[in-house]
Each structure stands twice: as structure tokens, then as C-alpha cells.
Amino acid sequence: MTRVIATLYRALYDGLLCRLPEPAAMALGQTALKLIPFDRFPVFRLPDPRFETTLGGVRLPNPLILAAMYYDTRILSRAMGLGFGAVTTKSITLGPRPGHPRPNLVRVRTAAGPGLVNCNGFQNPGLDGFRALLKTLHHRVPLIVSVAGESVEDYVTLVRELGPLGDLVEFNISSPNTRLVYEWSTKPRDLVVLLRAVRAATPKPLIVKLSPDFTEANERQIIPAALEAGVGIVNYGNTRRVDEPRLSQRAGGLSGPEIFPATLENLRRTRARFGSEIEIIATGGVDSPEKAAQLLQEGATAVGYFTGFITRGPILARRILERLLAAR
Numbered sequence: 098m099t100r101v102i103a104t105l106y107r108a109l110y111d112g113l114l115c116r117l118p119e120p121a122a123m124a125l126g127q128t129a130l131k132l133i134p135f136d137r138f139p140v141f142r143l144p145d146p147r148f149e150t151t152l153g154g155v156r157l158p159n160p161l162i163l164a165a166m167y168y169d170t171r172i173l174s175r176a177m178g179l180g181f182g183a184v185t186t187k188s189i190t191l192g193p194r195p196g197h198p199r200p201n202l203v204r205v206r207t208a209a210g211p212g213l214v215n216c217n218g219f220q221n222p223g224l225d226g227f228r229a230l231l232k233t234l235h236h237r238v239p240l241i242v243s244v245a246g247e248s249v250e251d252y253v254t255l256v257r258e259l260g261p262l263g264d265l266v267e268f269n270i271s272s273p274n275t276r277l278v279y280e281w282s283t284k285p286r287d288l289v290v291l292l293r294a295v296r297a298a299t300p301k302p303l304i305v306k307l308s309p310d311f312t313e314a315n316e317r318q319i320i321p322a323a324l325e326a327g328v329g330i331v332n333y334g335n336t337r338r339v340d341e342p343r344l345s346q347r348a349g350g351l352s353g354p355e356i357f358p359a360t361l362e363n364l365r366r367t368r369a370r371f372g373s374e375i376e377i378i379a380t381g382g383v384d385s386p387e388k389a390a391q392l393l394q395e396g397a398t399a400v401g402y403f404t405g406f407i408t409r410g411p412i413l414a415r416r417i418l419e420r421l422l423a424a425r
Contacts, residue, residue, distance in 0.1 A: 098140060099416050106410030115211070119202045126407065131171045136178025141411055143180065143418040147425060150182070152376060152399055153302025153330050155239050155264050157182035160393060161414050164380050164403035165243045165267070165306075168221050170234045177237040180414030182399065184238060188219055188245035188269040189227045191254060196220025197274065203343045205353065210384060211408045212353020214339060216274035216346040219245055224258055231262040239264035241304065247277040249291050253298045260299035265330075268295055271308030273338035273350040282311040285318035292326035302330060309334040309359050309381065316370060324374055332378040332401060333363050352404040357382025361392065368396035384409050386420030393421070 114122045135141060148159035159182035167173055168187040176184045197218035205212045221227065234240065242263030244255035252268055260266045270281035270288065281288055296303060305323050307315045320331060336350025337359070360381035367377060379392040380401035389400045405413050 099412055099419060102140065102412045103410065103416060106412060110211075110408060110410070115204065119204060120199060123202065127167075127169070127172060130175050131169065134175070135411055136175045141179045141415050143415050143422070145418070145422060148182070148418060148421065150399065152183070152239075152378070153265055153304070155183075155302060157239055157399065159418060160397070160399040161389070161417060162241070162378060162380075162399050162401040163406060164401040165241075165269070166403045168227060168230075170230045173240070174234060174237075177240075179411045180418060182238055183241055183264070185241040185267060185401070186227075186231075186243050186263075187221055188243040188267075188272065189221050189224060189255060189259065190219050190245055191224050191251045193223035193226060194219050194221055198345045200344055201346075201349075203341060203349075205351070205355075207353070207355045209354035209357070209382075212351060212355055213404050213407070214341045214344065214349040214351050215336070216341075216344045216349035218346075219272065219275055219278075224255060228258060228262065231259070234262075236264065241265045241267050243267040243269055243306070245269040245272060245275070245278050249287075249294050252291060253294050256295050256298045256303075260301045263301065265302045265304060266299055267304040267306050267332060269306045269335070271306050271311075271335040273308065273310065273336055274346060274348070279308070279338070282308050282314055282319065285314055285322065288319060289322045289326070292323055292328055296327045303328045304330040304332050304378065306332040307334045309337050309356065309363060312363060312366075315363075316367060320367065320371060320375065324371075329374070330376040330378065330398075331367070332380055333367060334360065334381055336381075352381070353408070354382045354384050354388075357384075357388055361395065364392060364395055364397055384413070386413075386417045389417040390420050390424060
């Protein structure tokens with residue numbers, strides 16, 4: 098059954114969604130998620146106690162995480178019933194942001210498969226607007242609240258105010274389409290101050306979201322500083338910065354299967370260097386059960402993805418879980 102659903106969705110994506118302008122396709126998909134109760138259909142879930150894992154001491158029903166992209170709580174609520182072990186909010190900033198002007202999302206076709214390049218610029222309702230929305234969200238699975246700031250004070254305020262409404266908190270220092278956030282990875286000394294301040298701002302488990310563009314700094318400076326500050330989880334990683342003349346900013350973050358080899362290599366190297374000291378969410382390029390299984394076999398604590406949710410459909414989580422069960 099799941100194979101049939103996956104085949105039908107792929108035909109829908111290739112035959113219709115890919116032919117629509119990117120904004121129209123995204124709007125159609127988000128409207129469908131809000132209006133159609135996909136989360137009520139058991140076919141999208143595969144509960145089994147053997148999948149249970151912990152992340153920062155928080156119990157997840159399985160190790161699959163929907164990566165950051167949505168802030169609409171209607172969509173987040175639906176996603177919590179689509180087979181994931183945890184769901185991540187879009188990165189929230191202190192004040193509301195309209196995002197970068199369109200075009201801020203384009204499709205790419207590579208030999209590895211379909212991907213996306215975005216420069217959305219953190220479009221979100223800001224702290225006050227999002228806090229009000231989150232208070233109404235029932236956590237069917239753990240919620241990871243993602244935040245992004247341009248100063249230490251921004252991050253501390255966001256973590257302190259939104260932390261109580263999530264189960265874990267992710268702070269994004271790696272978005273390649275927002276300059277002041279991306280530049281945190283180029284300033285390791287300033288980042289030490291940020292890590293310590295954020296750790297002191299909440300008792301919740303913290304995740305630092307790393308960029309695949311700064312592997313040397315990540316492993317020589319940022320991860321050791323995170324561990325010293327008491328931050329024991331990394332999300333490795335984010336999209337990869339690429340030039341893209343079709344976008345309004347002329348550059349953006351590449352996601353999709355082309356970045357999977359880097360995700361796998363970064364995981365292997367980080368696990369070999371830091372061993373069990375750190376928990377790793379391996380994110381980037383997962384669009385098949387085999388890729389998710391490989392990351393877990395190579396030492397990922399959990400696996401995150403978003404583009405695969407778009408290109409392969411909401412049935413992908415169930416298919417990954419079937420693959421993991423078959424391997425036991």
C-alpha cells in the first residue's frame with residue numbers, strides 16, 4: 098500500500114506540482130495540509146516501541162524529525178500525525194519578518210534527483226505572534242522550537258520566552274540566506290559567548306544547528322565550545338549556500354539529494370571525532386528509506402528532512418520506518 102501511495106504522489110509531483118510556479122505549488126501544498134486531515138489516516142504512521150529513542154533526554158517515538166520550515170500551527174499539528182518522531186518549527190525571530198521578496202524559491206534538477214534553492218529570509222510572525230499561536234498547539238509528538246537572532250540578546254530572549262512552549266530548543270546559526278545569522282559560524286569567539294548565554298536561558302535541551310559550509314570551524318571550534326557550554330546536541334546541518342541568479346538575492350540555500358553525500362561524510366567525521374559525547378541529528382538530502390537507514394547505521398541519533406517531504410510526499414516517513422523495521 099505505501100509503495101502505491103509513494104508512486105502516486107511521485108506522479109502528482111512530477112506531473113502537476115513541478116509544472117506550477119513555485120509559489121503556487123507551495124501554496125497548494127500548504128492549503129492541502131491545513132484542510133485535508135491526512136493525520137487521521139493510520140497509513141502514515143507505524144507505531145512500534147522498538148523505534149523509540151531519546152534526544153537530550155526527551156523521548157521520541159521514532160528517530161525521524163521534520164526539519165524547520167513551517168510556523169503555521171495547523172500544519173505543525175497535522176505533521177505531528179504523519180509518522181515523525183518530532184517536528185521542528187520554522188526559525189522564529191524577535192520581530193516579525195516578511196522574508197525576502199519573490200522569487201525566493203526555485204526548483205533544481207540534479208543527477209541525484211529533485212531539490213530546492215530558497216532565500217526565504219525567515220518569513221515569520223515574530224516572537225509575540227508565534228508565542229500566542231504555540232499556546233494552542235497540542236504536542237502529539239515532541240516539538241522542537243527553532244529560533245534565529247542577530248545578537249546574543251535576541252537569542253536569549255527567544256529561548257527564554259519560547260523554550261517553555263517546546264520540548265527542545267534549536268538555535269539556528271547557519272541559515273545561508275540571512276547574512277547576520279550565517280556569519281555566526283565565522284565568529285567562533287563571539288559564538289562561545291552566545292552558547293553560554295543561551296544555555297543559561299533555559300533548562301530545556303538545546304540543539305545548535307550547524308552549516309555544512311563551515312566544517313572545519315564546526316569541528317575544531319564550534320562543537321567543542323558547545324560541549325563546554327553544556328549544549329550536547331548538534332543538527333548537522335542546514336542547506337548549502339549556492340549562487341542562484343533566478344532568486345531575488347542571487348543566492349540561497351540548496352536542499353535535496355545533491356547534499357546527501359556531504360551530510361553522510363559530516364556525520365561520519367563528527368561521530369568519529371566526538372564519539373558518544375554528542376548527539377547528532379543528521380539533516381540534508383534524505384529522500385529515500387535507504388538514505389535515512391544509512392545515516393542511522395553510521396551513528397546518527399536522529400534524522401531530519403524537509404525537502405523529501407515535498408518531493409516524495411508525507412508517506413516517506415512511514416516508508417522509512419518500514420525499512421528500519423525490516424532490517425531488525
